[in-house]
Amino acid sequence: MRGCCRASRGGPVRGLRAQAITFDAKDPSMPIRLATQSIGDALVASLRERILTDQISVGAPLTEASVSTDYDVARQTAKAAIERLVGEGLLERTAHRSARVPELDEARVRDLYFARGVVEVRAYQLLAKRRLLTEEVGRAHKVFRAAASGTDVASIVQTDVEFHRALIDSLESERLSRAHRLIINENRLCLAQVQNAHLLGPEEITREHEGILAAIRDGDPLRAGELGQQHLEHAERKLLTHLQG
Amino acid sequence: MRGCCRASRGGPVRGLRAQAITFDAKDPSMPIRLATQSIGDALVASLRERILTDQISVGAPLTEASVSTDYDVARQTAKAAIERLVGEGLLERTAHRSARVPELDEARVRDLYFARGVVEVRAYQLLAKRRLLTEEVGRAHKVFRAAASGTDVASIVQTDVEFHRALIDSLESERLSRAHRLIINENRLCLAQVQNAHLLGPEEITREHEGILAAIRDGDPLRAGELGQQHLEHAERKLLTHLQG
DNA sequence: TCTCGAAAATTGTTCGTCAAGTTATCTCAC
């Protein structure tokens, strides 16, 4: 029962997927890389997903012991996973106290959208300056449109985030993507907590997304930036009024 | 010899400072908070500082065992610290291999300055729009000017970074500051690796800083953004030519 | 009911152990 790197362990919550095969089509001479995932990585991924989809209740303590028993891993492993998520802003903790999913309040929402705005607005301006629209972005947009025509609010939120992430990623800056992910993951956390409120207006979001894409396609940085800013402000306002009500 | 939260331990490398007293002047009724720091936190802080000041040689393996013995902490503790620094981008590691301080190459420098530009340019525009210049920013500028008139390259780098950080922090967005720190810390790592190259031109940097401040004071977002962009491009170009030479 | 103190819970840190993967070394055939 001891040992490392077991491919799967079948914890009570969910089996941790431990391997994924990747193949570099560009350079077939290279040995095929098996992108294995350690237990710790898989644990972080699973917890992150559970937090982001509201399966871990806000404010309730997430103890090292509970994670340890739920997933049947050592406490040290659970601890490391929790610490990583604290680093991502998805959990909060002070010394000697259990981690919790942070509660959504007004200041937090404002701060989050502000930070998102700083990064995204400038990014959209740059994309427009370069008239850069990748296939990946087009794909993400289509996926969102498909989700938006349905009623599954969780997947609307999910694909919305993916759309914005695809835009940032298309600038191909590892560090910018990393910084943006830090912010938008917490944003996803926001949206998860209100996703049943039906305050989204999917068709309006779709229209706004298309406006941003059009501005980029037209090479109009100013418009791209402004539409991006407005898009965020709309979402922020809806969230805030919902919080107050 | 066992136990937790010892205030100091006197490891072979450096004693880990474990406490810092803070006092919330705004609400004197609150009990005074002793901002204690765990061994782990102090270890991360010490390692981060050593990496950022080039005291840990680039490319050399930083093993868990070596950190463990150097600081006289458990391997588990060393491991956790290393993992946090990997998360910050200050160390690189793949599974089952030792962490290393990443080597500076052209792609890395470009990416880094690009990401910095996206965040900072927009931030400076916003500061100009609000004509927002805090005391803290003024102080940071003065500190840099003092360092720039000296010859200690390390402190020039240090205070330069502090200046830009102060500007971002003055927007008072916790998340934006966090994202920015992620980027600029890696930038500091860059600068540390070439800090003996005397390619800085302190007086020119001072002039550029003052230009940005003036644009903000004048409420001229366009100029603030452009000067910020140029400032970064200058630094990037110098670094790149130095790397190629 | 309120307070104080003891007990329980939880985190911080350490040690020892083993498995698995990576790197260095050595040997042997050619």
Place this chain on the structure above:
DNA sequence: GTGAGATAACTTGACGAACAATTTTCGAGA
């Protein structure tokens, strides 16, 4: 001598157990 394969050494991944420090809970007594 050189290259390939076996082998050993090193290093990380993960586990379990233990104890100290701190926070929380809860109950007894005023």
